Amino acid sequence: MPALEGDEVLAAAFAAHEGWAFGEAYRRYAALLYSAAYNVLGNADEAQDCVADAVAKLWRSRGAYSASRGNLRSFLVVCIRNEAISRGRRQARALRLEERLAAMPVEHEQLGASDPIERDRVRSALLALSPPQRTALELAYYKGKTHSEIAAELQEPLGTIKSRIKHGLRKLGSILESTARIGSDRL
Amino acid sequence: MKYEHVEDRAALYALGALPDDERAAIDAHLRECSACTEAVGAAERDVALIVSTEPQHGVPPALAARIDRLVQPRSLEGMRRYPRPAWPYAAAIAAALLLGLLPSAYFWSENLAMHRAMLAQSNAMGRLASGSHRTAHFRPSNASPPAEVMYALDGSWYVVVVRDPSKSLSVAWMHDGVHTMLGNAVPNGNVAMLYLPKSHRMDRLALMDGNRLVAEATLSWQSTVPNRRAGRSG
Numbered sequence: 001m002p003a004l005e006g007d008e009v010l011a012a013a014f015a016a017h018e019g020w021a022f023g024e025a026y027r028r029y030a031a032l033l034y035s036a037a038y039n040v041l042g043n044a045d046e047a048q049d050c051v052a053d054a055v056a057k058l059w060r061s062r063g064a065y066s067a068s069r070g071n072l073r074s075f076l077v078v079c080i081r082n083e084a085i086s087r088g089r090r091q092a093r094a095l096r097l098e099e100r101l102a103a104m105p106v107e108h109e110q111l112g113a114s115d116p117i118e119r120d121r122v123r124s125a126l127l128a129l130s131p132p133q134r135t136a137l138e139l140a141y142y143k144g145k146t147h148s149e150i151a152a153e154l155q156e157p158l159g160t161i162k163s164r165i166k167h168g169l170r171k172l173g174s175i176l177e178s179t180a181r182i183g184s185d186r187l
Numbered sequence: 188m189k190y191e192h193v194e195d196r197a198a199l200y201a202l203g204a205l206p207d208d209e210r211a212a213i214d215a216h217l218r219e220c221s222a223c224t225e226a227v228g229a230a231e232r233d234v235a236l237i238v239s240t241e242p243q244h245g246v247p248p249a250l251a252a253r254i255d256r257l258v259q260p261r262s263l264e265g266m267r268r269y270p271r272p273a274w275p276y277a278a279a280i281a282a283a284l285l286l287g288l289l290p291s292a293y294f295w296s297e298n299l300a301m302h303r304a305m306l307a308q309s310n311a312m313g314r315l316a317s318g319s320h321r322t323a324h325f326r327p328s329n330a331s332p333p334a335e336v337m338y339a340l341d342g343s344w345y346v347v348v349v350r351d352p353s354k355s356l357s358v359a360w361m362h363d364g365v366h367t368m369l370g371n372a373v374p375n376g377n378v379a380m381l382y383l384p385k386s387h388r389m390d391r392l393a394l395m396d397g398n399r400l401v402a403e404a405t406l407s408w409q410s411t412v413p414n415r416r417a418g419r420s421g
Contacts, residue, residue: 019258022257023254023258024384026251026258027251027369027370030250030368031243031245032238034244034247035238036238038244039242044244044247047244048249048253051250052253052254052257056257059258063218064218066221066224068221068228069224069231070229070231070232071232074231074232074234074235077235078201078203078231078235081203081238082210086207118241121240137202140199146206147204162195165198165204166197169230169233170198170230172236172237173232176237
């Protein structure tokens with residue numbers, strides 16, 4: 001696990017749009033970034049294209065990341081996952097995302113797929129949310145739905161959905177953070 | 188839209204629950220509003236916590252090569268246009284170049300120009316690479332070129348050198364029954380080399396040709412006498 005200072009130096013260089021920082025950030029977080037795309041798209045080729053395109057967009061787009069954004073790894077994970085979700089939405093007009101994910105074969109070695117501790121952590125954290133918060137969050141995160149789609153599906157006002165997701169996500173993050181295993185190098 | 192604060196949509200943004208056009212508008216706003224940037228950053232951290240609990244997959248080596256191609260040519264441009272303001276950056280680059288040059292010249296002894304470069308920068312090398320290092324040889328599991336890895340005693344840097352390579356090889360860290368791709372040793376003349384600035388100790392490294400493991404090295408971290416000084420020349 002890189003030292004905190006190393007992460008900060010890398011983040012500063014990335015914010016300054018220094019080329020070496022892009023390469024080093026990819027090398028440092030490659031497994032997490034690729035997996036974030038793969039877990040959404042369920043296809044190795046598409047996941048590779050997604051990561052490469054997202055990095056290329058960041059490289060062309062000066063100022064996308066700044067120090068006030070906070071953790072560089074979190075920024076990159078969300079950036080690539082959002083790119084994957086966009087791709088998934090474009091490709092899933094005829095076939096729903098969750099059906100594609102369920103149908104996709106495992107093409108690569110899975111490093112943590114059967115980690116029961118992580119599954120239990122997430123399950124417990126989700127159960128700690130109120131049912132409305134949990135439902136809204138699950139539809140957003142696991143089903144890849146937009147807030148408008150969630151509001152329509154649950155027949156609730158858009159503002160209510162926004163509020164449930166906002167508070168649900170914060171609570172979920174707090175629980176996951178507090179239950180993180182000591183010595184884990186994931187976050 | 189561009190100047191409208193987006194704090195109430197930070198979670199939606201981080202979760203990917205916004206349509207593309209709305210997300211693009213938020214991206215534009217975040218370039219100008221630090222308060223909203225902080226809110227989005229906090230939501231991104233929460234989402235990243237969830238993502239980190241999900242299954243991780245082995246990264247195809249080809250992807251690292253694609254990323255390298257994307258950023259390498261422009262990275263040099265970026266270095267010229269944006270010189271590092273702080274000495275650690277400059278020292279890191281200088282160390283990468285100097286420590287990279289050293290083993291390159293060691294194995295490519297006929298390259299007099301490389302030797303001259305080493306001599307010319309010997310003073311800087313003595314300051315930046317004065318610490319001892321160890322060397323571990325890669326054991327080929329198939330027909331593969333000779334290779335070795337030199338590494339700092341504290342695990343702060345590694346230099347992988349492959350002699351007479353016919354093509355680029357990937358370097359992977361073998362740990363916990365999996366491999367993490369670290370980068371590519373790209374041929375340059377008679378050697379292929381990869382400099383890895385790290386902050387942790389790695390026990391086993393592998394050379395990969397695509398998905399095929401071609402050689403493996405075991406690194407020792409026991410407190411014995413190191414193989415040689417970093418400044419030794421060939």
